Amino acid sequence: MMDPSAYLLLSGILFGIGVVGVVVRKNVLIILMSVEIMLNAVNVAFIAVGSHLGDVTGSVFAFMVMTVAAAEAAVGLAILIAIYRLKATIDITELSILKW
């Protein structure tokens, strides 16, 4: 089996791309998708190291991360629908009603 460093590097690259999506984009939907990419990148690292060490904990943690990702998507999209009904926009720079 391959060394996990290549998988860790891939995980870092995917995470960085997700960070770019969150920081650079204005579309809320794409920001949420970038968060999903970041969570998936973490899962790659968990699985790679878990199988390298022959430990099942990596799989268990990745399972928990997936659950949190699903919950986050459901709640995030519900918030998005509620906000769209209120403001009729998905531009994150216009959603500043909590800002003073």
Next chain:
Amino acid sequence: MEQILFIAFGAIAVGGAIMVVTRRHPMSSALFLILTLFAVAALFVLRQAHFLAAIQVIVYAGAVVVLFIFVIMLINVPESRLPLERLTGFRFLGIIVAGLLILETALVARRFVTPGTPTADSGSVEVVGRALFTDYLLAFEITSVLLLAAVIGAIALAKKKI
């Protein structure tokens, strides 16, 4: 063999992820997100994590992305009202910082030299299921409470009048 497959699926995953963050319309992003998630599932299979690979396809591609597409179609923002994205100085700085982050993780990953003790089935359904229902039972149960909270929260938020 594993190396060739890793490079192929890793390239697909990274390419798909880049397309997700660069497409203008969220629908194209969602479809490329499916591509990325499938490639990552293939990488899980390469690491013998068969259970997680199946869950990845079923939960992510089958549920989360469908939810995204459902919302994209539901709110149906016309092309002209999508936010106008320009690459200003601050945004460019964000890309540079993310590049530094990747560089940093690359430096850390290169040093990963812990000797491994790979076993044949560290990620099969049987092994993961046994761990989930014995050692991690409490965490598993709390996860179900989290999902319940998410379901109730999503319904409460999406309701017109609470």
